[in-house]
């Protein structure tokens with residue numbers, strides 16, 4: 315059983331932050347839960363009853379033994395800079411950003427000595443945003459990756475592992491750059507493609523565009539759901555995982571060229587063989603219980 | 606209320622054919638339902654209890670007042686040729702192929718005078734195949750497009766419309782070439798991309814490939830489901846809707862180039878604007894009750 319934190323402060327009470335607040339509460343993992351956010355989000359968090367305190371003042375982190383950055387990747391540096399002067403010795407700082415090396419580059423140098431920073435990323439989410447969209451079961455059975463730097467505090471890593479396991483996640487540790495390559499193909503590239511194809515459809519001549527919406531079939535429907543994800547979050551992901559995304563996009567581009575050529579010359583065997591081989595990977599994913 | 610057919614013969618008792626058999630039976634729309642298929646499929650259909658008769662002999666269509674071609678698009682011509690000599694005068698022939706102009710080109714010239722051919726396509730399906738995968742509710746609330754040629758028999762069109770409305774579908778009539786362009790972007794291109802991206806992942810170096818499966822996130826998981834669809838069906842779709850698919854792929858390719866460039870030069874505004882605009886189309890689809 316994971317030991318409860320005295321005071322957890324969640325910076326950015328959106329889909330992920332508010333889901334963490336709900337999960338920590340549900341599993342009795344925090345005595346006090348507070349939120350740092352801006353605009354009307356602190357008030358919305360309080361009225362939802364998912365946090366005990368909420369403020370747009372970064373000094374709310376005073377007294378925290380766990381602080382979680384749950385803002386878009388591009389905002390992690392700014393938020394780390396504003397909370398840094400108020401962090402207590404011994405506090406653990408982590409994050410949930412979808413890119414890891416860039417977050418570490420932006421955040422680590424703001425963290426005072428005696429405060430333990432361990433970057434992380436729960437592989438769980440939906441296309442919705444904001445504190446209302448969260449739910450306690452989001453992390454159930456999902457992976458939570460930790461990407462500590464070589465100098466990270468082992469006790470902090472262990473405590474985070476125990477905490478995320480207690481909310482139902484499977485925890486794994488990997489180097490940040492490796493994380494960024496794996497996620498580029500499993501998550502970032504699919505989102506880029508979904509955004510593009512839905513955009514391509516939007517740009518079709520008026521008549522056909524309406525029919526695209528009307529007769530939206532399986533395939534496109536799934537893509538529109540993916541392409542309904544938060545634009546700020548995804549802008550930040552692409553700006554901060556540029557190299558891995560462009561590398562994977564280059565490979566995809568080559569493979570698409572092979573299929574396009576097979577279609578053009580009527581090479582049914584190549585099409586059939588490519589399509590048959592992808593069925594196998596689906597089976598592996600079902601076996602790995604990620605489907 | 607649609608008038609029941611005396612004898613319906615379903616040629617190809619797979620996912621779609623067996624779903625139609627189940628739906629016709631459930632709604633009392635056929636006195637006798639028979640299947641024409643090959644290998645062990647006729648026996649499987651009989652033992653599932655979804656058809657009254659089943660055979661690999663095309664003469665099973667004798668006496669039918671409705672014959673439905675539910676084989677892959679590339680097999681429609683062959684099947685039409687083998688059943689043609691056995692068709693009764695006044696019989697209606699339709700199909701469910703995902704491409705329409707090519708099916709009409711392959712099938713129409715086999716249909717004897719006095720038999721009424723009206724091509725069609727239910728916009729409903731799953732990634733599974735075979736008679737066991739079907740279910741009666743597949744067409745509930747979904748579109749069923751009819752693409753009659755200008756010389757088609759109006760009474761046959763009306764009767765098909767009434768029948769598919771009776772199984773819960775919304776029926777719409779459109780020209781076959783128009784159908785093929787709309788479906789190229791809403792269904793065929795998404796499948797092509799999903800197959801490609803899953804294939805690209807499969808080709809990664811062993812180590813990272815295993816992690817792709819293990820940490821398969823939202824986005825990729827959806828793509829693997831799409832890419833688990835039947836290889837024969839999809840090979841035939843691409844071979845038979847070549848022009849529209851390659852045209853849409855060309856547009857997608859241009860749009861992807863714009864986003865790739867924005868990522869490379871760090872143009873966050875372009876990324877944000879593109880991503881924000883696709884949210885709107887998702888909303889239209891939800892409003893159109895297709896999501």
Ligand SMILES: NC(=O)c1ccc[n+]([C@@H]2O[C@H](COP(=O)([O-])OP(=O)(O)OC[C@H]3O[C@@H](n4cnc5c(N)ncnc54)[C@H](OP(=O)(O)O)[C@@H]3O)[C@@H](O)[C@H]2O)c1
Nearest residue numbers: 326328329330384385386387389411412438439440443444
């Ligand atoms: N969504 C997913 O599927 C998913 C999955 C795994 C990880 N992640 C990661 O989780 C993080 C949060 O994503 P989310 O989906 O929870 O986003 P979200 O619902 O949009 O929540 C982000 C919250 O952070 C606030 N915020 C943004 N910039 C801020 C700043 N400078 N100062 C204070 N607050 C700020 C936002 O307020 P405003 O509304 O005022 O901007 C919002 O309340 C991202 O790093 C993302 O990469 C997301």
Ligand SMILES: NC(=O)c1ccc[n+]([C@@H]2O[C@H](COP(=O)([O-])OP(=O)(O)OC[C@H]3O[C@@H](n4cnc5c(N)ncnc54)[C@H](OP(=O)(O)O)[C@@H]3O)[C@@H](O)[C@H]2O)c1
Nearest residue numbers: 617619620621675676677678680702703729730731734735
């Ligand atoms: N799946 C979807 O999501 C979907 C949606 C809308 C429309 N459609 C269209 O519906 C049609 C059928 O698709 P499906 O998903 O139902 O496929 P399926 O489950 O694979 O069923 C096709 C059936 O046709 C049989 N068949 C193939 N070639 C034949 C031939 N030459 N003679 C006799 N039987 C033959 C197959 O037998 P074998 O197993 O021996 O090949 C199989 O039993 C396709 O034209 C497809 O484009 C599919």
